[in-house]
Amino acid sequence: MWNPFDFTGKKIVIAGATSGMGKATAVKLSQQGADVCLIGRSQDKLNEVKMELSSDSCRCYVKDFSEPGGFQEIFDDVVAEGKKIDGLVYCAGIAKILPVSMLSKKYMDESMTVNLYSFVEMVSLLSKKKYHSEHASVVGISSISTQYPQKCQGIYVATKCAMNGIVTSMAMELAEKGIRINTVLPSSTKTKMYDEAVEGKSDEEVQQIKRKQVLGLLEPEDVAHVIMFLLSDAAKMITGRSIYADAGFVNF
Structure with missing residues (x-):
């Protein structure tokens, strides 16, 4: 019987794999037989994730996504044994919540580098036949903020809108190489980023956020399942799209 979630023998690179959606995706893919290659900023946290995987074939790479470059060396090592990359998941990201009066080139450059530039650099490398x-x-x-932005999210929304936009264009080029590319639009998910976003808010403000999602807050695993679908052959005719994983978000 065909199982589209069987990733046995598939090599998947996960950027931002030490927490939240990236960690959940790594664990779920490992459970389905994937050979996962994890990239994160902390060796200790990478080791912690590795301990939760179902396979011992995991590779870990330390990389600060706010610093450009360095991905080619990682990709070269990933494919050194001859098996090329079947999937790339980019979960790295930062969410600067700042009023307009505090926006600066420094903050914008940092957000763009982590949320967009490093993503594009990795996709550019993957497009090469050797990888x-x-x-x-x-x-x-x-x-989901790209569709329903909130105040003080300006630079974060800008980076994610840019990701969605560039993916629609890259999809046409990458299709010629046999590569599909999509984005996932989660709403509020139980991650460290969510905890930081609601820090200092009143109970009523937090409940208002939760009420916008008719199915409740997402778990990281809920997003991981959507990611796995897009990686799988079951999604072989989907590319250049932004897929909602928003628990029925309603913009009151």
């Missing part, structure tokens, strides 16, 4: 398998898939984590 990608015959039918590869890329998934970038965007945000």
Whole structure:
């Protein structure tokens, strides 16, 4: 019986794999037989994630996504044994919540580098024949905020809108190479980023956020399942799209 979630023998690179959606995706893919390659800023946290995986074939790479460059060396090591990359998941991201009066080039550059530039650099590398398998898939984590922005999210929304936009264009080029590329738009999810976003808010403000999602707050695993679908052959005719994973978000 065909199982589209069987990733046995598939090599998947996960950027931002040490927490939240990235960690959940790594664990779920490992459970389904994938050979996962994890990239994160902390070796200790990478080791912690590795301990939760169902396979011992995991590779870990330390990388600060706010610093450009360095991805080619990682990709070279990932494919050194001859098996090319079947999937790339980009979960790295920062969410600067700042009023207009505090926006500066420093903050904008940092957000763009982590949320967009590093993503584009990795996709650019993957597009090279030496790195990608015959039918590869890329998934970038965007945000429902691109459709329903809130105040003080300006730079964060700008970076995620840019990700969605560039993916629609790259999809046409990458299709010629056998690569699909999509983004996922989660709403509020139980992650560290969510905890930081609601820090200092009143109970009523937090409840108002939750009420916007008719199915409740997402768990990281809920987003991981959507990512896995887009990586799988079951989504072989989907590319250049932004897929909602928003628990029925309603913009009151």
